[in-house]
Amino acid sequence: MTAAHAREAEAEGRAPGERSWYCWAYNTIGAALGVITAPLWGAYVALSPKYRANFAARMGRGLAALEKRLAARPNIWIHAVSVGEFNLAFTVLQRLRPCYPRHQFVVTVTTLTGFALARERLAPGDVLLYFPFEWWHVMRRAVRAVRPQLAIIVETEIWPNFIYNLSRDRVPCILVNGRISAKSFRRYRLVKPFMRDILSRFARFNMQTTLDAERIIALGAPPERVQVTGNIKFDAARIVAHPAPDAALAAEIGLPPGTPVFLAAALDKTGCEDAVMLDVWERVRQRVADAALIIVPRHPERGDGIAALVASRGYVPRRRSLREQFTSPRSEVFILDTIGELGRFYTLARAAFVGKSMFPPGGGQNMLEPVGLGVPTLYGPYTANFRGIADVLVEHGGALLVRTPEELAAALIDLWSAPERAAQLAARGQDFIRSQQGALQANLDAITALLPPGDKE
Numbered sequence: 001m002t003a004a005h006a007r008e009a010e011a012e013g014r015a016p017g018e019r020s021w022y023c024w025a026y027n028t029i030g031a032a033l034g035v036i037t038a039p040l041w042g043a044y045v046a047l048s049p050k051y052r053a054n055f056a057a058r059m060g061r062g063l064a065a066l067e068k069r070l071a072a073r074p075n076i077w078i079h080a081v082s083v084g085e086f087n088l089a090f091t092v093l094q095r096l097r098p099c100y101p102r103h104q105f106v107v108t109v110t111t112l113t114g115f116a117l118a119r120e121r122l123a124p125g126d127v128l129l130y131f132p133f134e135w136w137h138v139m140r141r142a143v144r145a146v147r148p149q150l151a152i153i154v155e156t157e158i159w160p161n162f163i164y165n166l167s168r169d170r171v172p173c174i175l176v177n178g179r180i181s182a183k184s185f186r187r188y189r190l191v192k193p194f195m196r197d198i199l200s201r202f203a204r205f206n207m208q209t210t211l212d213a214e215r216i217i218a219l220g221a222p223p224e225r226v227q228v229t230g231n232i233k234f235d236a237a238r239i240v241a242h243p244a245p246d247a248a249l250a251a252e253i254g255l256p257p258g259t260p261v262f263l264a265a266a267l268d269k270t271g272c273e274d275a276v277m278l279d280v281w282e283r284v285r286q287r288v289a290d291a292a293l294i295i296v297p298r299h300p301e302r303g304d305g306i307a308a309l310v311a312s313r314g315y316v317p318r319r320r321s322l323r324e325q326f327t328s329p330r331s332e333v334f335i336l337d338t339i340g341e342l343g344r345f346y347t348l349a350r351a352a353f354v355g356k357s358m359f360p361p362g363g364g365q366n367m368l369e370p371v372g373l374g375v376p377t378l379y380g381p382y383t384a385n386f387r388g389i390a391d392v393l394v395e396h397g398g399a400l401l402v403r404t405p406e407e408l409a410a411a412l413i414d415l416w417s418a419p420e421r422a423a424q425l426a427a428r429g430q431d432f433i434r435s436q437q438g439a440l441q442a443n444l445d446a447i448t449a450l451l452p453p454g455d456k457e
Helices: 003-011 021-036 038-047 049-058 063-072 083-099 112-121 136-146 160-168 182-189 192-199 210-218 232-236 247-252 272-285 300-312 342-346 368-372 390-395 405-417 419-436 439-450
Strands: 075-079 104-109 127-130 148-154 173-178 204-207 226-228 261-267 292-297 316-319 332-335 351-354 377-379
Touching: 021 038, 021 160, 021 192, 038 049, 049 112, 049 127, 063 104, 063 127, 063 136, 075 083, 083 104, 083 112, 083 148, 083 173, 083 232, 083 439, 104 112, 112 127, 136 160, 148 160, 148 439, 160 173, 160 192, 173 232, 173 439, 182 192, 182 210, 204 210, 204 439, 210 226, 232 368, 232 439, 261 272, 261 342, 272 292, 272 300, 272 405, 292 300, 292 342, 300 316, 300 332, 342 368, 351 405, 368 419, 377 405, 377 419, 390 419, 405 419
Parallel strands: 075 104, 075 148, 104 127, 148 173, 173 204, 204 226, 261 292, 261 351, 292 332, 316 332, 351 377
Antiparallel strands: none
């Protein structure tokens, strides 16, 4: 906590780092509800593989073994929820690394997929942990073990006990690439006094849009600590000037050269979009007989279910997790049920649909990745999580919005029958990304202002 923030805390009637009445009430009520609902959540954890797999780690198991390593160097803690947030966090981390050569970066994630990707991409000197459960004693132990000099939260992961513990230890905390969805805003407004107490403990809020900034100020964030810095996703997007298929990958999966590929990416975990993509592919094949389909579920563990669906429709599923190959793309569907390979597979696509967007409530997934790679990109109307990107990208002619499966099939046929139109769509998309870049540097400036490089060892 900076001296200015300490003075502000005292002006608000609390000592710097002091636990507030709200903190006490939050944990008292939470503990009571935890005891009452223990049989329910205990059974849920026991029966859910994804929660059972990291339950011990999120309870703090393994921290003792890392104590010497965590104490050896000063730490910067970066928290990201899952794959999308980690990709942004990694972009920030890579730019921060040269600024803080004496520090080590402690990265926390919540999901199994996020952990798998982070373990693959982080440097050997970085520390990767599961984010602790939101229980006071668990979070207290984790913050004490890490002893960060700075905490960076990517997007909007506001966990009260994390913030309270950072505040108690006078650790500055910054929100980068912040956003507040309409749904979250309505929910947070119900406990506005509580939110004001939590938000007063942040050192800085770097928000994606003016609307995000207005919302977080309305919830109680000190206006002087809020700034609009844009969206780091634009800076994180890799732009390929001369798009070309990854020939080595195509050979590896047995894809014949020149095959027109429809790639349906990041499909919703409900499975509603899976059958639709098969329907669309069948429609497209009436005009483009050799079209191939690659399905990419947002959650790789859904590979079994998608394979069963594909087989029930009379096609042969080919799965990346099993190292299977195409033998006859006309009668097979390839399922990319692994982590960290989507970028390479996008290069094989003649067009890509970005899922979790066809049906409500949707939310959308990252459409900038295929656009940056020069792939003609389409998505549905339910993209609230990418407000300020999805709609404006379409307005600039850089992507196509399709509202129904029939529209999607017609748009694919149209793009494939007019290659120059598809190329123009891809080029406009890349130009739009370039025009929006700059948020990364603004966030880096804010971070280094809170922890000047070289000031602390």
